[in-house]
Amino acid sequence: MRESGREVNQLRKIEMVTNFTKHAEGSVLITVGDTKVICNASVEERVPPFMRGSGKGWITAEYAMLPRATETRNIRESSKGKVSGRTMEIQRLIGRSLRAVVDLDAIGERTVWIDCDVIQADGGTRTASITGAFVAMVFALGKLVDQGTLKKLPITDYLAAISVGVLPDGTEILDLEYAEDAIAAVDMNVVMTGKGEFVELQGTGEEATFSRQQLMKMLDLAEGGLKEIVEIQKDAISPYVDKLEIK
Amino acid sequence: MRESGREVNQLRKIEMVTNFTKHAEGSVLITVGDTKVICNASVEERVPPFMRGSGKGWITAEYAMLPRATETRNIRESSKGKVSGRTMEIQRLIGRSLRAVVDLDAIGERTVWIDCDVIQADGGTRTASITGAFVAMVFALGKLVDQGTLKKLPITDYLAAISVGVLPDGTEILDLEYAEDAIAAVDMNVVMTGKGEFVELQGTGEEATFSRQQLMKMLDLAEGGLKEIVEIQKDAISPYVDKLEIK
Amino acid sequence: MRESGREVNQLRKIEMVTNFTKHAEGSVLITVGDTKVICNASVEERVPPFMRGSGKGWITAEYAMLPRATETRNIRESSKGKVSGRTMEIQRLIGRSLRAVVDLDAIGERTVWIDCDVIQADGGTRTASITGAFVAMVFALGKLVDQGTLKKLPITDYLAAISVGVLPDGTEILDLEYAEDAIAAVDMNVVMTGKGEFVELQGTGEEATFSRQQLMKMLDLAEGGLKEIVEIQKDAISPYVDKLEIK
Amino acid sequence: MRESGREVNQLRKIEMVTNFTKHAEGSVLITVGDTKVICNASVEERVPPFMRGSGKGWITAEYAMLPRATETRNIRESSKGKVSGRTMEIQRLIGRSLRAVVDLDAIGERTVWIDCDVIQADGGTRTASITGAFVAMVFALGKLVDQGTLKKLPITDYLAAISVGVLPDGTEILDLEYAEDAIAAVDMNVVMTGKGEFVELQGTGEEATFSRQQLMKMLDLAEGGLKEIVEIQKDAISPYVDKLEIK
């Protein structure tokens, strides 16, 4: 039993408010326990220079935290004048993950910008961002279908993410909150499709290591959790669920 | 009568959710029509270098917009690596305004950081920020009183802000929404105390000018609106309203 | 009576040297008491990206101080690698003010760059900059008329600026020098046209407030001072004074 | 059989030149096929601010490529004025990996700086960097032992890294060279200790996914390759091999 009373394989409560802000083509407020992230998807009618003329689209993501999303106030990255390595790592991860389930040829020379802004942090902000971003992206691309710009929703599968880890006593657990993350010997983020294929796997032992057996247990926990999360995503994207191109 | 159906002297609907996020000492979500700003107040137990040893406290503010707070996505200032002139102007205005109603000697060598993050913009984000920031600051300083760190709330008056302007047809109006702001000949922001004294007055004619008479009408509208807003603030800070040191 | 012996409504001595440097299309050294600013106006045959194809011109300004313009040496903004909020505020104010009296359609797709470089500071650098910049701009646009590039001087009115304020004892005064500015309870900058219309009004109570009555007295002082300044401008631009398009 | 003639489980030729430059406490030129990285380890007698007073040491890494390490010249990050996300990701990975096998308490308030500079790139630069950096670090800490500053080499295990991946035809392969990396559907970097425990696992499907079964095959390949690499490391650190504190 964990501090919070959760079982080792128990997710925190997850909620998604869609159409959270009015301007973005897709806008989701995702809540995972006390972690809250606004995921906005914007469609831009052009692609970055390296893709011009390719006929393909692009998905890219940015991630930030409000300065007081955390227990202690963080200096704003715009004030520091540069984006931290942690932020860059996360936004590259979000973009890469989403691109794995989108048919970029089918969206044409457009960019979908995903903005994940953490307004309250309690562990798992990057995985909540991916899970919420998928839903925001479905709405944004869905609007292109509604307008007749795209013929069909070029999304090949669901996509969600969760963290797993190992506590100092050796217990493998699902969906770490901040207090657990701070003490964990191993921290792993798993990004998976609806069909249970891996998109990203990032396991880290900070001043620690882990065995193949522990890896297997963590992956089992992640798979179980991600199935539940995909069901919540299906509800959130209900206006578009029948238009998805899941192969 | 305005496009929106509002009277020239009619405010948009204003709401404040206090304790909006869990980590900040003071946290308010202020909604003014379709403009939504998260105002977080954080207490730091030190002051900037230029004030060390003075025995006085400091209030400072930062302001930002989520990239998709607006109709078109804006590039994130952290990605650009610098803060725009507009942002700097606004955050300097917020900090200066709040300092006018705080007894800095009484708070000791502490900084109150105010973070105003616009999650949805529809005109008047800087005035909504000031109005919400005042409430967040009261909660943050109030906690210092509750903990016994401060003997009394060192706030000398209420503080709120509103915009007024002149439409192209010459009509003076209160509380401009974005569509009005975009066409206005004159735009003025008024920051006032509860007793009706000015703290800041910033009137601008972009490629236009205004007369003394128009100024007077705008100030009348502002005063009327600000009285209503201060009443809403009183409700929002009800746990601390009796502890205020209004002179 | 003020420390300096000036009356409350008395300006400092103002002088303008035109054609101060040889390369700029318009070049003015303005002296207001001990404040000295070089105002250079340069004409560039293109406009910023956001205006291309509009057929309209643009006026923009930059402002800086020599490091030792002030009593204590300031770090050069180029060495710091960024422009301060104060500088940005001032240069935005100068540009906006000038644009209010120029017919941008009439100047075609050209930019007038105004560079205000303070070589000695004793209060009122931003208002001296605006007053001097107007004259430099008249010379720069005047040269376009002389060359036949423009048919007439597309300037719709005179433009000048001055500061007013309130001393700690409650006295309203005109044209604050540094020693007064440093102690003033209220500081207000007024930008006005030759016909006495407001272009910008920026009043600030740093850790203080001001009443409507005080505002009125300050505006009276400003109006009086600005009339005198416009007369000095007329002298300075005498080669072009008959070509002005004052409506 | 691969393009290069290598077997799927065959490493490229690996060589390490120790004492490659004369100033660094540890200096290694590692060659993996056509990938060449200079790994220098420097000892600094202080730790970063967040660790001062902790009594613990710190290991941190920086990574860069010479502009012409690659087929096309890259713009120098110092010229761009900022470090790319990719670089940050890699240097964070190297530092984190090394810290997993060092007893930070035992090295005292010292920082070991690891500089990995790629002089020629042909795939696998980050894994070559980790493998070479471990050796450089052993020499640097070894010198502290030789000098009597440290009583024993505070290294708890060997540490090496290798890439594995999946070719478009579904074949899992070990140690991808650039031509393979450019077309691979899945790319995974595995960092392991001498005892076969995982330190880091980063698997990525760029616009692709992978199954649990594929993951297992890739991990088998990685384990095989890493055993061979650790043997090469043992040779390289022969002066210190008996002083290692492998638990």
Place this chain on the structure above:
Amino acid sequence: MRESGREVNQLRKIEMVTNFTKHAEGSVLITVGDTKVICNASVEERVPPFMRGSGKGWITAEYAMLPRATETRNIRESSKGKVSGRTMEIQRLIGRSLRAVVDLDAIGERTVWIDCDVIQADGGTRTASITGAFVAMVFALGKLVDQGTLKKLPITDYLAAISVGVLPDGTEILDLEYAEDAIAAVDMNVVMTGKGEFVELQGTGEEATFSRQQLMKMLDLAEGGLKEIVEIQKDAISPYVDKLEIK
């Protein structure tokens, strides 16, 4: 005979206005033909970190041009966010040159900041800066002597600079103005002491070369010119000329 009518060994007219601005400890406006530079010297009661505790003083310089000092407006370095290589080269040269004639031990742990701001450029701005900076520095250090802070003026010799060059037709000339500099095959800056010793010699053939014989002729011209300039300096520093410690 040159375009300007000057002889090959003829300087442009040189003037120095001392006490040009009121705040700086030393302030000189130097005019060399149409080149005008404000040289301000400021005394700071501390040295840079690398000299603390050494008991020695430091002289350092910064150099900038007003944007419209030149025929075409240059972008301000503060707007670009970085200082150009040319600027850095020049300010390093000025500082190094001045340090050669100052007894740094004798000035104690103080920094003399030299700010050279070019307000009008017509060739030779770096040499005019050095010549003017020497005079400004004498005034700044002289004030320390006047106040009794220093016992004597710790300056070991006069210091001045001039350019020489080779025109495309092979003629060696003294003191190049812009039109000559733009076409010159060789450009050389010579910094010399009053006794005729070299402090700096920087000769450059941009897409050209020069012989030992040409070098000798250029050095002869420079020596002649510099003797004249030192006489002008003696006049400018007349209040301090008897206090100089010329060895």
Place this chain on the structure above:
Amino acid sequence: MRESGREVNQLRKIEMVTNFTKHAEGSVLITVGDTKVICNASVEERVPPFMRGSGKGWITAEYAMLPRATETRNIRESSKGKVSGRTMEIQRLIGRSLRAVVDLDAIGERTVWIDCDVIQADGGTRTASITGAFVAMVFALGKLVDQGTLKKLPITDYLAAISVGVLPDGTEILDLEYAEDAIAAVDMNVVMTGKGEFVELQGTGEEATFSRQQLMKMLDLAEGGLKEIVEIQKDAISPYVDKLEIK
């Protein structure tokens, strides 16, 4: 006799490894005593904006040191986010020097990028960079000749560089190593062509001066050394030596 046992006019041992890395069109590892620099030359099929349409080519250089090329680790310029004045000075010197011996018209609208990366420093890195860069450039342009892109090697002479200086005891010496450079009263870098013409001459007395006689002695030493170096260059570029256009 010097500390190292070298005669005053004796060079350190110089070696050049050509084709040092595989991607660059020209790649040289130059070793001068314990100073080691990788000089890579890359050909880019375009020129910088200021030269577009001129029909001429461009040669430009960048210079950097590995952080631990020196006895104490230097902070990486990419981490600092800006290039130091020293680096800028050096890279401008390298580019300018090379351009003096290339017929830029003959290479067409192409840029040759020279990257000089110091992997071990022991004095004379800038002169070693120039000497090595010349050889790398010959190989890069030579490949354009081999491919038939250029008709002939557009190089008008050999180019090499060396340092000379004056020791505190007044002895003039050739090719200063770090220990000598650190104590030298005068430091001069001489860049010369194969025919013995000067391209650059940069002599500096840091807190010291030098006479015309000392200058002459230093130039004699430099000329002697540079003749030897050009012979070593001839060997290094033997595949192209007959194709050189030495006028």
